[in-house]
Each structure stands twice: as structure tokens, then as C-alpha cells.
Amino acid sequence: GQSLEQPSEVTAVEGAIVQINCTYQTSGFYGLSWYQQHDGGAPTFLSYNALDGLEETGRFSSFLSRSDSYGYLLLQELQMKDSASYFCSSGRDDKIIFGKGTRLHILP
Amino acid sequence: GAGVSQSPSNKVTEKGKDVELRCDPISGHTALYWYRQSLGQGLEFLIYFQGNSAPDKSGLPSDRFSAERTGGSVSTLTIQRTQQEDSAVYLCASSLGGSAEKLFFGSGTQLSVL
Numbered sequence: 582g583q584s585l586e587q588p589s590e591v592t593a594v595e596g597a598i599v600q601i602n603c604t605y606q607t608s609g610f611y612g613l614s615w616y617q618q619h620d621g622g623a624p625t626f627l628s629y630n631a632l633d634g635l636e637e638t639g640r641f642s643s644f645l646s647r648s649d650s651y652g653y654l655l656l657q658e659l660q661m662k663d664s665a666s667y668f669c670s671s672g673r674d675d676k677i678i679f680g681k682g683t684r685l686h687i688l689p
Numbered sequence: 690g691a692g693v694s695q696s697p698s699n700k701v702t703e704k705g706k707d708v709e710l711r712c713d714p715i716s717g718h719t720a721l722y723w724y725r726q727s728l729g730q731g732l733e734f735l736i737y738f739q740g741n742s743a744p745d746k747s748g749l750p751s752d753r754f755s756a757e758r759t760g761g762s763v764s765t766l767t768i769q770r771t772q773q774e775d776s777a778v779y780l781c782a783s784s785l786g787g788s789a790e791k792l793f794f795g796s797g798t799q800l801s802v803l
Contacts, residue, residue: 612790623780623794624732631790668731670792675744677722677792681731 583607585669585680592686593659601654601683603669611673613645613652618682619665627667628654659687691715693795695781701801702771710766710798714783721764722792723756724780732780738764771802 585605593599603613612631616624630636630645630652642655656663666682694713702708714721723735734748738758749755753771758764768775778799782792 614790614792616792623796624782624792625794626791629790674720674739675737676734676748677737678734679724679732 583672583676583678585671585678587667587669587680587683589681590684590686592688593656594688595659595661597659598655598657599659599685601656601667601669601685603652603654603680605650605652605669605671607671609673610647611671613643614670615641615643615654616668616670616679617665618668624668656685661687661689663687693781693783693793695779695795695798697798698796699799699801701803703803704773705770707767707769708771708800710768710779710781710800712764712766712781712783712795714762714764714781715793716762718783718785718793719761720784720786721758722782722784723764723766724782725750726778726780726797728777735766735779768800771800773802776800776802 587603614629615627617627618624627641628643630643633645635644640657645652664687666684668682669680672678696711721738724732726732736743736756740761741758753769756766778797780797782794784792
């Protein structure tokens with residue numbers, strides 16, 4: 582089967598850096614994506630890794646290690662508006678699946 | 690349209706009634722996905738369309754659920770004889786070609802079955 586595992590909750594302080602991990606088990610691998618979802622909102626795309634290494638998009642970066650079946654999302658200079666749920670996702674064509682999401686709490 | 694549009698945004702229905710949820714994807718997006726999200730939970734995959742065809746319907750929770758897509762565009766998800774456990778947010782997403790790289794989501798339909 583296919584699955585993506587991520588922590589259910591992470592807490593960090595405003596202005597700090599936080600890392601949200603995702604380990605995956607998939608039949609075949611088609612890249613790892615990250616989405617952000619605020620309460621009551623729709624998931625929105627943040628980042629995508631097809632190859633090993635770090636992808637940087639402003640304050641957000643995503644890392645992938647295919648040999649370890651592992652990736653993470655790195656959020657820098659945390660702001661209160663970053664309080665949301667973050668989902669890792671993988672798959673292709675007929676089935677794109679999501680992890681259960683990590684709720685990020687930010688303390689002032 | 691500019692984004693994925695779903696209607697209605699909210700639907701309250703009585704147990705046993707049928708409901709129809711609509712998704713209008715981004716123009717030109719050939720791939721369309723339906724997901725279900727219960728409160729505070731992850732996204733449960735329901736079905737995928739490439740054009741008008743759905744190669745695999747095994748993600749649908751029961752035979753009360755059906756989906757179709759016409760003209761390679763609008764899709765409807767129908768739930769017959771609704772049950773209380775069907776209460777959830779139903780999200781639709783589209784992408785250019787079935788790539789896992791980037792899905793665009795609609796705002797969802799909040800379904801409440803009383």
C-alpha cells in the first residue's frame with residue numbers, strides 16, 4: 582500500500598524556524614509535494630521535490646531524500662499567519678494521496 | 690474561471706436524501722480529483738478523472754457514491770441515501786495533466802447530514 586506519515590502537531594515560536602517531517606511508502610515514486618491549509622480554507626500548494634535536495638521558495642523550503650523515503654518542509658522566520666495545517670502529498674495520475682497533516686501552532 | 694469552483698459551499702440535508710455536489714475545474718485542466726475531509730482530519734482520496742473517464746472507482750466509500758464528468762470539464766459527485774457519516778467537507782482539485790506536482794483546490798462543499 583501507499584502511505585505518508587507526518588507528526589500530528591508541531592509547536593514553535595514566532596520568528597523561529599520549524600521543520601515538518603514526512604516519511605513515505607509508495608509503490609513507485611513521483612515526487613513529494615507540500616500544501617498549506619488554514620482553518621476553513623482549501624489546501625494551497627507550497628512546494629514540490631522531484632529530485633533529492635533542497636527547494637527554496639521564500640521563507641519556505643522543502644527537502645527530499647529518496648534513498649531514505651523522507652522529506653521535510655522548513656519554515657523560517659515564522660509568522661503568526663503561518664499557523665495552519667501542512668500536508669505532504671505524493672502519487673501520480675490515478676491516485677494522489679496525502680498525509681494526515683501536521684497542525685502547526687505558533688507561540689508569540 | 691480563475692480557480693476551481695465548487696457548489697454549493699454548504700449543504701444541509703436529511704438522512705436518506707440524495708445530494709449532488711458540483712465542481713468546475715480550471716479551464717484546460719484535464720485531471721480532476723475528489724477528496725473528502727472530516728473535521729481535523731487528512732484528505733481521503735475518492736476518485737480521479739482524466740478527461741471524462743475515471744480509471745479507478747475503488748476509492749469511493751460505498752456504492753451510494755458516484756461521480757461523473759462531462760465534456761472534460763464540470764464534474765458532479767452524487768451521494769444517494771445520505772448517512773450521518775457522510776458529513777464532511779468534499780474538496781475538488783484539478784491539475785494540468787495528472788501530475789502530483791501541483792493540484793489546485795476549490796473551497797469545498799461542507800456537507801451536513803442531520
